[in-house]
Amino acid sequence: MSDMKFCQGTKCHQYRTKDRIKGTKGSKTYQTRRRSNFYYGGDNFCSLNCQNDWFNKYGDQAIDHFGRTTVAKHLTKENAWYKDYGWDSNYETRNYIIRNGITNEQRPLTEEQFDDINYTLNTGE
Numbered sequence: 001m002s003d004m005k006f007c008q009g010t011k012c013h014q015y016r017t018k019d020r021i022k023g024t025k026g027s028k029t030y031q032t033r034r035r036s037n038f039y040y041g042g043d044n045f046c047s048l049n050c051q052n053d054w055f056n057k058y059g060d061q062a063i064d065h066f067g068r069t070t071v072a073k074h075l076t077k078e079n080a081w082y083k084d085y086g087w088d089s090n091y092e093t094r095n096y097i098i099r100n101g102i103t104n105e106q107r108p109l110t111e112e113q114f115d116d117i118n119y120t121l122n123t124g125e
């Protein structure tokens with residue numbers, strides 16, 4: 001099967017579970033899990049243990065590679081907008097809004113704006 005892939009856990013093969021035993025009698029080994037999809041770490045790990053094993057081994061290198069946070073980030077009024085919704089008094093109609101978490105200002109949104117993952121009033125990260 002072409003879309004099968006291996007768990008990226010560095011110690012996956014060291015967890016001795018029955019489903020990891022592969023091979024013919026006399027030459028069986030515990031092997032890295034192989035599946036069409038995984039539930040952890042963005043579809044890369046078969047378990048939280050495997051995700052943690054990978055991070056413990058490579059996490060520092062990955063953070064250094066992509067950029068380590070060295071100063072505090074700030075949530076300001078320029079990047080504090082978040083989408084929310086409430087219900088009308090009959091609980092029949094959703095009222096979509098965008099609210100600023102710093103100023104508490106809120107503005108109405110259309111359902112299309114609410115559903116559009118690219119729609120934002122934020123101008124910073």
Ligand SMILES: [Zn+2]
Pocket residue numbers: 007008009012033045046047050
């Ligand atoms: Zn694994």
